[in-house]
Amino acid sequence: MATVTFDNATRQYPGNPVPSVDKLNIDIADGEFLVLVGPSGCGKSTSLRMLAGLEEVNGGRILIGDRDVTNLSPKDRDVAMVFQNYALYPHMSVADNMGFALKIAGVDKSEIRKRVEEAAKILDLTPYLDRKPKALSGGQRQRVAMGRAIVRSPQVFLMDEPLSNLDAKLRVQTRTQIASLQRRLGVTTVYVTHDQVEAMTMGDRVAVLKDGILQQCDSPRRMYDHPANVFVAGFIGSPAMNLMNVPVTDGGVDLHGHTVPISREDLGGVGKDVTLGVRPEDLELSSDQSGIPVTVDVVEELGADAYIYGSTEQKLLEATGENAGAVPFIARVDGRRPPEKGEKIYLKPKTGHVHVFNSESGLRVGD
């Protein structure tokens, strides 16, 4: 068990003018489950591979416990990794796959067998110990990859999108299993994913990266309630937060004649415009035609709730990255009485549930 520290860790690929990971600073506590999340190409996998020793560190330091491992080879770091494609050795049986690290370390054969069997029991792999990976299903292979990590009792678990090759149902199931297993074993874990739902449900803390730069590192709750900037606000949460530029007025910001109250000191020195963010569930239907006028394009009925996707004259901030392009205005409404498609409705944010960002810098304003 150990803490992990990224101290200004930087990775710049040769021939690339910008670093892929730029001065990353994260302190991970002993036994913590930290999730690195971000759009593809944000440097999350590179950060993990730097910690594993598979990627050179061009600047800064990486520490495991008190040990500076920046220049150590992977074998001297005492970390175990679960790969996206599992990277099982195809020529070895499940038991040999799981025991390979111990065999290399020169552990006694009967001891290896004992530890492999223990891990197999935890992961329900006992009947498959003599099979080759080829003869296993995707979910079983994933568990073997987990088992290979567990057997070693390393100081840190590294997981690189370990669920992305599973089908949706199995992914949800395995997600819970990994999280509870990690709590039980208490091993410090760094987990990479592009799926923000995975990040929110599994992590003790979530670190959001974009273009190699850490945007925010916080608990899922805090991340959701207090996104540090516009990027995090738009990235965390599904469906995504509605973000729009609105003018500042006396006592708050103006939303089509409806004033959203925001304290004066929060709005000090932000200029004439701010970016206002409202999550779909923080909107309510307005009875007096004030608020944002929305024409309903699609109604998604989920039973208890319904999401409406609509268009509005209000200019919304366009999404960047993978989902680049215009975004619809999204609101959650009561599932029993959803508006009709094509209907024009007025929505206003619930008091105290808006996020205000500086429209220049994108940083959060106020608390």
Next chain:
Amino acid sequence: MTAGTSAAAPRQSLRADDDPQAALRTQPVKIAVGLVGMILTVWALGNLFLAFGFYPEKFGSKIVIGLLAIVAGVGGAAVIFYFLNMFVEGLPARLSEGLIPYAFILPGFALVALMLIYPTFQTINYSFANSDSTAYVGLQNYRTIFGDSEFWSSIVNNVLWLVIVPAVVVAFGVVVAVLSDKLSANGEKFAKSLIFLPMAISSVSAVSIWALVYAYNNPGQAQTGLLNAIWTSLGGDPQTWLQISTAKLNSILLMVILIWLQAGFAMVLLSSAIKGVPEDTLEAARIDGAGEFQIFWQVVIPQIKGTIITVFVTVFITVLKIFDIVYVSTNGQYGTNVIANLFFNKLFAASEAGQATAIVVVLLLAVTPLIWYQIKHFRDEEANR
């Protein structure tokens, strides 16, 4: 029934439910046309090819003959298959459906039988006959060759070739494949091309090239042979390398030629196999604490084992048939003889057809289990895909 209309009718109608008897009917017109067509085609082709041989002046130039032969050969084969198909389809449907695949295999199988299977049995037959294959002598030929020291020396040499060459070729191929993998893209292409080049050289040319390396000039003269040049510059006397049978040195020097020829083949296959090893298994092994040597032996080699066996067996079979290198360089003298060369000399120099065929029968028996293993291995590989 009117054979003409039903011959023109599509095959599907024969299977129609309303006329179950149709499937059993023969169509004599189809059978007759198919049979006559086949005979005529074979006759015409036979005459054409005979004409190529006996009256070449009637065709003008050799190029015309060549082109005609290609067109008539390929086209003729197609026409024969067309009439063969018609003939089989004319048979009752149930019979014809079972027969069609065999009918199409038959011509190819007949050629294989003519060129391979018949000679094999004839060779076995002759091995029990006298020197001009006119009378049977029982096991006499086998007794003679097994009592011949030259035969045993050839066997020993063959075994040495088999033990050394495939192993060295595979080892060299793996080393080159691994090392070239670490070069830059262009460096890799260059290094691999250089090592692959000898593959394009025939064995006889290769021996000529290496004869220059092993060449001997009298002491005092400039040594034009590379090996002697190095040897004398180190203070040695010039040697007639291919005559030194001490510790089978001359045989080993001849093996070097074959290794030089085969290394490129091994390298190409092994290199692509090594590139096919998933990178993440290597990374997983690195994280599991394995050093580069352990990764190579315990992760890379097991994953390319199939290719290693394929290369080994292929080279092994090439070596079993080793003849040209020995024939051209020493003709089996100075204790370098091998079975194929011994066979050649017995048959064409000593006119001992009986003993010669007995020698190849021994060679054939030695090769059979290996070929069986190779086929089995290929099948297993295919099944594992």
